Amino acid sequence: MSHNLQLNAEGKLKHFLTIDGLDKALLTEILDTAESFAEMSGHHVKKVPLLRGKTIVNLFFENSTRTRTTFELAAKRLSADVISMNIATSATSKGESLLDTIRNLEAMFVDMFVVRHGTSGAAHFIAEHTAPHISVINAGDGRHSHPTQAMLDMFTIRQFKPDFSTLRVAIIGDILHSRVARSQILALNTLGAAEVRVIAPKTLLPAYVETLGVTVCHNLTEGLKDIDVIIMLRLQKERMTSALLPSESEYFKCFGLTPEKLEIAKPDAIVMHPGPINRGVEIDTRVADGPQSVILRQVSNGIAIRMAVMSMAMQTQGAT
């Protein structure tokens, strides 16, 4: 049900909530559409009139700088009217108020919600309960999904390594709490990557992580062998206080990406990070700013991917 929730009757994207349930053709279409926008914005910051007259509301129940900014820029380049709202949520606020917020905004003739929320399933909930003409784009929900981040990562990978079928990709760090990792794993498997490897201590892996279609490794030195793409994840400070890790320094020693460790991977391996990075915690500055790092390219690509997803979802609106 939820899988089909994001597709219309013709199998086109109506909402973009998760990578789950989307096929290779659709993911490739997103990447190809983004490519056309990227070529455009590569030269000038040029507006296209695709979403003129449309109103997009960025609903951020959780703080974010890059994601919100790139969504805003993407909407503006598509000529949409965009409003960003930071909605502070208290721990006690329940679905009822979430629904009320949505209902109120609906009444203002909104065409699209871009939603970030701290609870898994929040974007699904909004998509299920919002008016049928409104599209919902998930900008991150709890530990569940962050599909535009995953797609901009796929886009970046494709720019450097066009053939997914030969790629071995390592995702390193806090998989347990990461919506980015879950979406990346699904996207990489759908696009046919040769191997997705997760590297982390057991405390930072979900109990049944192998059911996601990954190989599991607890040792960075072993895990980096034959790797083409390295994706580092951000380590939140609170993981230390909740007894998941002893210390930042021990984590860096075991799982931090240093130039020496990087040498274990394939010589042309690229290094990625969804940001914001913790220098000296999960990644050495020399690697983050080094020649193999494509971290800033990821940020620029975020605009093109978000333009692609927004315009595709809006197209199905016009059709129905």
Added chain:
Amino acid sequence: MKRILIEQGRVIDPANSIDRTGPVYVADGKILALFEKPDGFEADSVIDASGQIVCPGFIDISTRLRQPGQSHKATFQTETKAAAAGGITTLILQPDTRPVIDTPAITELVKELAENSNYRQILPIGALTRNLEGQELSSMLALQEAGCIAVGNGGKPISNLLVLRRAMEYAASHDLLLIYRPNEQSLSNEGCAHEGAFSTRYGLPGIPETAETIALSQCLELAELTGCRVHFGQISCRRSVIKIQQAQKYGLSVSADIAAHQLHLTENDMKPFDSVYHVLPPLRSEQDKLFLRKALMQGTIGTLCSDHQPHDLDAKLGAFPETEPGISALETLLPLMLKLVDEKLITLSQGIAALTQTPAKVLRLESGTLTPGKSADICIFDPGRRWQVDRSTWYSKGINTPYWGEQLTGRVSATLQSGKIIYQGVFHD
């Protein structure tokens, strides 16, 4: 008082190993006789039960009627109708009402609510500790005298084992039964789904089996130490079954129950983020389900319950982890039991025993049988009748069931409580 003749039904009374077709005679609120007409018996009313099963009324060992405190979710008025329509004649109430059932005054209030709803047999479980906080003992003896059938933790954790030990010692001193749902809070944490493939895929905080098995193991140790009689509520996983089996073999007086939905649904049946599947303990793995089924089949776990938890619509309206857990289940208890019979897991007699004889034995109730002289708590149901779960058939105020809109098989046609017809197809009041 009224004399009732129930004729032509197939009478199944597991406690007396009865399974034959014939009349049941009820008078003065009691079972007067089975199969043979007592001298001079003249019925005031006759119930034709041909093609139907006549069995003892069901005893549901774990329910919540939401009063006092949450009448926006459900009331005694609505839920006792649901119970009667489900063939249930005795409801055991969990103590986690608002306020908690931890004083004789609240116990009296519950009894009063029961009387006002014309459904007498509502037996509360008293809170084991004050306000279910796991810190101070409740006045268990006073609760028992006021009408509590047992003491329990209502699913709330008791993290201080010394408190649990003392509470069990005190309960044992008064020969009180402890009804305990094992849950180690530090492990279940903020979890809302079984720690398995589903919670991993959808990024839902998971509840590991060990949250249940560690609390269960601790309680088993203390049961041996204190001699307290323990009944474990709503067991959900494989290793709990193994531990209970071992304890029984070892000679401990422990029993357990399973919520009926746990025998049919697993994490694989959950629709992503559909809050109707949000229930505690969570829907577990296929393997857990198979073990629970085996335990029921072999009799290690002999009691089925509804674990009824009706909710208002708002409680289930939100992102999955933020919704309230629980399933409205009184009216699906019989069909879910019959489904196990249909799947040849248990016999019909076994299934009825799990809803009557076994819980009666655990709770030391006189009911749960059709023995002449006992209170006439009787359920008459049509095992083959198909019905759709929707507004026209549903009595509970809570419509939070994964079976909403589905066709189920097995429907109660009449329910007698102490010889009084409390349900017969429809309610007349």
